[in-house]
Amino acid sequence: MIERCPCCNARLKQALCCPRCKADLSNIVSSEQSAQYYLSVAIQAMLNNNIEKSSMAISQSLHLKITRTALVFREFLIQQQTKDTLDLLAQAQLIAAKNKLYTLRQLIPHSKKLQQLEQFASYLLFNH
Numbered sequence: 001m002i003e004r005c006p007c008c009n010a011r012l013k014q015a016l017c018c019p020r021c022k023a024d025l026s027n028i029v030s031s032e033q034s035a036q037y038y039l040s041v042a043i044q045a046m047l048n049n050n051i052e053k054s055s056m057a058i059s060q061s062l063h064l065k066i067t068r069t070a071l072v073f074r075e076f077l078i079q080q081q082t083k084d085t086l087d088l089l090a091q092a093q094l095i096a097a098k099n100k101l102y103t104l105r106q107l108i109p110h111s112k113k114l115q116q117l118e119q120f121a122s123y124l125l126f127n128h
Contacts, residue, residue: 002028035064042073051081051100055107078107078114085117094125 002025005012010020017024038061045054054077061070081104088097101118108114 001032031064035061035067035070037061038064039067039070039073042070042077046077051077052103055103059107074107078104078111082114082117085121089121089124092124092128094121094128097121098125 001012001014003012004010005018005021005023005025006028007023008018008021010018012018012025016026016029038057042054042057042061045051045057058070058074058077061067062074081100085097085100085104088094088100098118098121101114101121104114105111105118
């Protein structure tokens, strides 16, 4: 829940309207609640080993509100999936590795590390 009005910086209690400037804060509060909901969906999906759903949910959460918890979870998910991708590459399961990389690239599309890993997987796939 926001603690200060983004318009006038007044302290807020549980109100959806700023007591000082009367700004309507309901959309901001709704966005924060939705971000929290999608974070919980992402965590639950990961626990159920549904990585694609988890990736989509954490991305949605971060689009609504960037929180430290969501960023840490996204980084954990990326590291876990990167390790799984490397394991698949080591086992020569190249198509499965490329599929994992596709999901990973949706989480962080401009990652240099993931671009290089994808290029390596493509090299192995086409030269295998």
